[in-house]
Amino acid sequence: MVVAPTRAEALSLFRSLLRTARQFSDYNIREYTRRRAADAFRENRALGDVAAVAAAFADGKKLLEVAKRQVVVYSLYAPKAKSIMEMKLQ
């Protein structure tokens, strides 16, 4: 018996992914993770099948754990220079 996540649970997962994405020290990985989360949620927003929704939600939770681990790993190899995209324009 699979149970589809509630709307609040889905939004909470999305928020957690964005919060985790924000912690990456490297601009490119930070932005990629944010984009990847937003794209995946948009792509799956119209899923009707309960099993498909539950599977996508479980996948998202798994990827959140991956992202959390990678934040730690990447923090050990933080880039020494900032990306040009992060610099404030005069």
Next chain:
Amino acid sequence: MAAAAALRPAILRRIRLSPSPAAAAGAAAASQPNALARWLARPMSSHDAHLTRDEVVDRLLDVLKCHPKVDPSKVSPEAHFEKDLGLDSLDTVEVVMAIEEEFKLEIPDQEADKIDSLPLAIEYVANHPMAA
């Protein structure tokens, strides 16, 4: 004994230890005449740069206008994210995250779920003691 007890507060009242920040400021004042004035003029609260409501409104409008899915001409202080700006629930989550970043806040999920319009966002940020 009674005399010593009477003497004690009198002596304590006379003794003055200069606190070190004042001494440092005094030393700095010798080289820079304005330093002492600046040190004396600084506010005593750590929240010296508390935001005014106008500033909050301005910065929130900027955050909204910079969001890629928002039409800048539709942004007003009364706008509702979904009804007026045409955002969906996922966009709203992203907008609230952008607001968090702008004001260096951490908005808990339960609060963030409630923020669905600019008036509510303004209210939340303006009343938040840590907003910077």
